Amino acid sequence: MADKITSRSQDYSQWYIDLVRSAKLADYSDVRGCMVIRPNGYAIWEKMQAALDRMFKETGHVNAYFPLFIPESYIAKEAEHIEGFAPECAVVTHGGGEELTEKLYVRPTSETIIWASYKKWIQSYRDLPILINQWANVVRWEMRTRLFLRTAEFLWQEGHTAHATREEASEEVMRMIGIYKKFAEEYMALPVIMGRKTDSEKFAGADETYCIEAMMQDGKALQAGTSHHLGQNFAKAFDCQFQTAEGRLDHVWATSWGVSTRLIGALIMAHSDDRGLVLPPKLATRQVVIIPILRGDRSAVLAGAETIARTLNQQGIPAFVDGSEQNSPGWKFAEYELQGIPLRIEIGPRDLAENKCIAARRDTLEKTELALDDTLPLRISEILNNIQQNLFDKALQFRTDNTREVSTYEEFRLAVEKGFVIAHWDGTAETEAKIKEETKATIRVLPAEDDYIQQYSMNEPGTCIFSGNPAKQKVVFAKAY
RNA sequence: CGGGGCAUGGCGCAGUUGGUAGCGUGCCUGCUUUGGGAGCAGGAGGUCCCGAGUUCGAGUCUCGGUGCCCCGACCA
Incomplete structure (x- = not known):
């Protein structure tokens, strides 16, 4: 016996690490929090890229590339954005042996540098929409890292679009989260719940964040993709206005959306077993x-x-x-x-x-x-088709089996240790924060897909599980990666 | 940033009261094997994380440093 993998039942976390390393998907690097993606792991990413890239192109998007380095003054332009990202940024202070006059941030995401360009490219409604995607690496100086799931540097794609109206941007946000759902389900054989994030969980600088949320084999939730409605926040921060057909000046509406190499982690934790990796045929080279x-x-x-x-x-x-x-x-x-x-x-x-x-x-x-x-x-x-389908069916069955509706906080506390919990929420950030503090569970998603809403009658009014106040709807709680 | 752990052949580990480093696996050679991680024989491979100290002598003891991992708080 060569590389022996710890069993899932014994130690799920260790199982994951053993699997990633013994299946030669990734290796640690000597740089803290960074990983080497080995050929076996990179092959999965390439399959993912190919499928997603095709789907992006089919919906009118084009690829481009923006710089890795972002001037500090750009990052600082959108207040909420810098507040959210600055603490986890790597910053370059020297170049060519000289101290730089302006520090350069290694991109944690590219909204700011992209909108600095969009400002130059957009004058009229005739210049819109802009539908650009980029495949890139980003850096977030995470406190604690896990192979694929959270590393200091990771690979992803980020779409950045510019629109003439709020509605058009909204459509884009939903179109792209829909593509992510389709990709997750058809290629990764991973059932996901598509829906909206609460304010406390949304992207720094966004008006609204939509996500796809998946259940791993330990019952924990993993955010597998996000699509943000950025409103006019970045257009305003970068003074990006355009002339409408009616001759008025208006700020441009924006979206951004992304999935990362974290998807590889999701794939592993959803399907694999004690013998090692289980790959859906559509993602197997x-x-x-x-x-x-x-x-x-x-x-x-x-x-x-x-x-x-x-x-x-x-x-x-x-x-x-x-x-x-x-x-x-x-x-x-x-x-x-x-x-x-x-x-x-x-x-x-x-x-x-x-x-x-x-x-x-x-x-x-x-x-x-x-x-x-x-x-x-x-x-x-x-x-092969049967395997692909079976993996999806099994994962969906698992999710259903580990999703519980509860009506009391006592039930909630027990249930949330074992999977997803559907419960009424009064809609306040205070309740959300207290539940998180007491149980470590967060509101993962406010579902926005009809099947799921009907299955669990999410829109039925009731009483908040925590505060006892009236609640307009139920939401999905879980502990998350 | 707190708590814990680890650092010795490629990988996983052992190393007793300080005495000049060993086991498993992998690797190389040869022969025999092959339907669920084969067997035998021979062989190669080590700045014992770094620095200082104690000592005749340090993998081992003392002090300082570094790195990584795990668990928690924060995050895709």
Whole structure:
């Protein structure tokens, strides 16, 4: 046995760390809070990027790149923004051996430097909308870090759009959070609740923040993506006005939205098990590993394996053969399970004689015999689709099983230790803060999707779980990452 | 920023009253193996985190420093 992973039941947090390291997704760096994303981890990010980037382009967005360094005076322009971000910023004070006349902030997010440009680019309503996305790294000097979930430097995409009206910006905010939900559910097989954040949880400088919130296997919530309505806050801070069709001057309306490499952490914590990573096929660079059992007529077995790989690759199913003789088949089984390859095919002399092979799926660990004929690629793609669907179904079932509606604060305190809690809230920040102080649970989301609202009758008025005051609606509470 | 832990071959660890460093795994070579992390034999590999001190002698004792991890408060 090589890298042994701590079991989830024994220590969930340690399980996560062991998994990330032994599946070679990421490694610690000697720089505090920073990580090295290894090829196995980066491959997942590349799959995510490809799918998201396509979805952004399909909705009219274009990519650009803005500088890593932001002048201090820019960051300082939006009061709430600097208050929120300044404490966690890295600041460059020297360059070329000289002290800089103005300090440069390493971007924690790019609103300010982008709006300094937008101010130059926008004069008329004819210049709007601007729909720009950038793929970049950002730095936030976090107190405490966790691989993928929270690191001092991370990779993300940030969309920054400029609009002529509040309504148009609102539509953009909802369109993008909708895309994130679609991506999470269709690609990551991760069910999410889409909705709004309370004021205390919203982005520094935003009027409104929408999010997608997911449940991890320990019942805790993870914010997987955000979309912000920035109102005219940044336009005002940067004096960015435009002339309307009617000839009036107005400040530009803004949105920003992002997802980060944190999604990789979400993916791991949602689906993986004590044997290692479990990857949804749509995010697996390598979907099928073929392991020849090299006994008897080795070259025939190896040729059989290669033929399967070639056939699958021709059908667009990424497959590869591990025919190395350095490791035993058993070793390879364990290794590729650790790495989360969705499907394994075993083929040996016995199979070859009977013109079949064994398929073992990563999610359920079930083994099936498959005939080696023209139907093989189809059967395999069916299994892969089935894995993708099964992961989503399982995660959704888990979320449902670990979501509880409560009507008393006593019930609340117990339930919130085990998952999501649906409860009435009086809408005040005071109540929210006290609940957080006493239970560590926060309001994760005010759901904004019909199915979820109906399922838990979120809009039904009632009595606040904490204060006993009238409450217009229920909200989702949970402990969060 | 508080509390705790760790620092010794690539990785994981042991190292007793101070005496010149060892185990597992991985790596290299060869042979035998191969349907759930194979076996045997041989081999390579270490500034013991850094600095100072005590001592004939420090991985070990003393003082100082650094780094990382974990748990909490803050955050995507």
